[in-house]
Amino acid sequence: MSAVRLGVLGCSAIARRRTLPAAALVPELTTAAVASRSPEKARRFAAEFGTAATDYDSLLADPGIEAVYISLPTALHHEWTRRALDAGKHVLCEKPLTEDSAKTRELTELAADKELVLRENFAFLHHPAHSRVRELVDQNRLGLLRTFTAAFGIPPLTAGDIRYAAELGGGALLDVGVYPLRAALLLLGPDLSVAGATLRVDESLGVDVAGHALLVSGGGVFANLEFGFQHCYRSRYALWGSSASLSMDRAFTPPAQHQPVLRIDEQDHAEEITLAPSHQFVSSVSAFAHAVRLRSPYERDWLDDANALAALVESVRDQAVLVPAKDPNRGREPDGDRGERFPRAEPDRALR
Ligand SMILES: NC(=O)c1ccc[n+]([C@@H]2O[C@H](COP(=O)([O-])OP(=O)(O)OC[C@H]3O[C@@H](n4cnc5c(N)ncnc54)[C@H](OP(=O)(O)O)[C@@H]3O)[C@@H](O)[C@H]2O)c1
Structure with missing residues (x-):
């Protein structure tokens, strides 16, 4: 299969320490660009991982990017995942997908409607x-x-x-x-x-x-x-x-x-x-790349699990x-x- 062209939204610690080094070991994926709020930070990150530097909006507007990895602070996951899905990108979003069940439901419904892959990145599930x-x-x-x-x-x-x-x-x-x-x-x-x-x-x-x-x-x-x-x-x-x-x-x-x-x-x-x-981060990004290529009908189980988790979190918070x-x-x-x-x-x- 041809490598999925991944864009990285946010030059985070987890992207630097785990996800991008793991992605570099997965032939089915190419890190095509990294985006930061700071051009200087994006350049440093891009140099480290041998890729292009950009900003958030340009990354989502780039037709060459097929999928986006989001590791922003949790309260920003909803907005940027929605924008990525609206731009027609598949999304691997860091856990938790959002802070509440209504937002999570909105995203999972959007992914299902658009037949795009949306996964909440719990790497341990892949071990x-x-x-x-x-x-x-x-x-x-x-x-x-x-x-x-x-x-x-x-x-x-x-x-x-x-x-x-x-x-x-x-x-x-x-x-x-x-x-x-x-x-x-x-x-x-x-x-x-x-x-x-x-x-x-x-x-x-x-x-x-x-x-x-x-x-x-x-x-x-x-x-x-x-x-x-x-x-x-x-x-x-x-x-x-x-x-x-x-x-x-x-x-x-x-x-x-x-x-x-x-x-x-x-x-x-x-x-x-x-x-x-087992390298669970490698398995996670590799499974995501395969899901993008296979387009298995928008992965209902992943979406259901994200909703079930969000409902439990809300219930714990409420009680x-x-x-x-x-x-x-x-x-x-x-x-x-x-x-x-x-x-x-x-x-x-x-x-x-
Ligand atoms: N799966 C795992 O094992 C795992 C492990 C750790 C964390 N996580 C998840 O990954 C996400 C990020 O965690 P992290 O520890 O990597 O965080 P972090 O190092 O603080 O990175 C968050 C990034 O978000 C961007 N950002 C955009 N708006 C921001 C704002 N207002 N304030 C701060 N940062 C902002 C920044 O990138 P730019 O400056 O480049 O724009 C920043 O580098 C969280 O959702 C966390 O739960 C997952």
């Missing part, structure tokens, strides 16, 4: 470890499933990070909380309801910095999900059944060379299944008991005691 987990569950390896627990937490971010800006769609629920929610949809199915939730809110910023959600699946399985920006690094999930439990660490952000280990615990027996490494954050620890330069207790997060952030 084969999760299909292996599903296989084990389907083979009844755990007995009857009772509980799913999942957590994604990271240490405090640097001051000024987009995740601390309410007007840019910041907050832990939208940034990290969406991973355990998306994993619950993947492993328990779409018929999930929110039974309760908490959000810890930094009132001076107006964003949530941590939270919990309790969900129940149509089949009666409980899901207990945790997330936040106030924690040591954690990215894991576990399934607890009537005869065994299964857990996996580094579930959402395994480095490309990481070999996931599925640990199965039974009453008198423990077993570890070590899986092959959450709000708790004030007592130890505002966001983005400080290390300063004495607090600086040591809440170090800056670079090593773990680099895994995301």
